[in-house]
Amino acid sequence: MNKNIGFIGCGKMAQAIIGGILKSNLVNPSQIIASARTEKTLEDVKSRWNIQTRLSNIGAAAEADILFLAIKPDVHGEVIDEIKDSIRSHAIIITIAAGISLSFLEQSFGRKIRAVRTMPNTPSLVGEGMSVLSANESVSPDDLEEVVKIFSCIGKAAVMEEKMMDAIPAISGSSPAYAYMFIEALADGGVKSGLPRDQSYQLAAQAVLGAAKMVLETGLHPAELKDEVCTPGGATIEAVAELERKGFRAAVMSAMEQCFEKTKALSGKNR
Incomplete structure (x- = not known):
């Protein structure tokens, strides 16, 4: 995949996805850029995978073709406000947090964006995850296929309509x-x-x-x-x-x- 993949937040789920991507040879370590709140976290992921790291969220967002918001639901608004003027026009924005809707992402960025709402689960940490994805109308079939490839690196992935997403946490x-x-x-x-x-x-x-x-x-x-x-x-x-x-x-x-x-x-x- 000839894309830069960015991660804002580098907790367990982000690290599971990064590890799965690299194990599957989907991209090279140099194509992954991650930001985090602490230098220790960045030092850990740098030493483990030799990926690019940034202390600045803007730094990670500005270089990403596919950008993961690997952060808690209650800080999405704050982080989006920080990065919204720095993301690439063609970037695919992916949230992995429960309860964050596609319309919320669009409203927070203040314009049309390519947005994907996802719900992975913790067995992704051992490559046996079940992830469900829902995309807005700005995401093309080719875009969605690339996102599915990423989540297939950590288990299985399914695409569903957004109206079904609230039911996903209970079952997977x-x-x-x-x-x-x-x-x-x-x-x-x-x-x-x-x-x-x-x-x-x-x-x-x-x-x-x-x-x-x-x-x-x-x-x-x-x-x-x-x-x-x-x-x-x-x-x-x-x-x-x-x-x-x-x-x-x-x-x-x-x-x-x-x-x-x-x-x-x-x-x-x-x-």
Whole structure:
């Protein structure tokens, strides 16, 4: 890719994307420019990847063909006001923050821009992320293809209409937290049954990873895969029945509803 990629903010998600891009050889280290609030962060990423670094946000923004706003939602307005007169006219602006709408980006920059709203998740740190993208009408199909290529370096990427974006945190953005709680509960159950703690975590995590791969790679419905594990009169169906009695599915769906409502509230502030 013959583009300079800029990052304003260089936290964990930005570093995951930078690492994925370079591992995939999508661009050279010299084509990545990152700014951060502290010299220590910049020294760390410079020593790790030999990318270009800037203490000034304007410095990173002015050189980028694709610019990531890898910052918290509540500082978008302040940072955009700082850089809006310095970005290139053809630059693609990407936000990775929950609740930041495309219209908010356009209004904050005060003019038509090429804007992409995204929602990656933390498994991107190990190359198994799920990122959802939504672009405004100024973004061409070729532009969007380039952005998808970037996010494909850290896992899978899907393009959806913006009206669906508020639902994404509940199902893929925040759901790793639910999965970690499930893995922890499985491990606690293993410890209760006498297994060592470290082996319990390994067994639980690998089982969840394997189950997820079965869904993705077989194309079978999760219910069908569940039925294949449940032999008649066996132990698994007893466990499934107890999960149903305790409201397992209802609890998950209720949690997702709460997450969705919170995301909508955040989006309402940034439209």
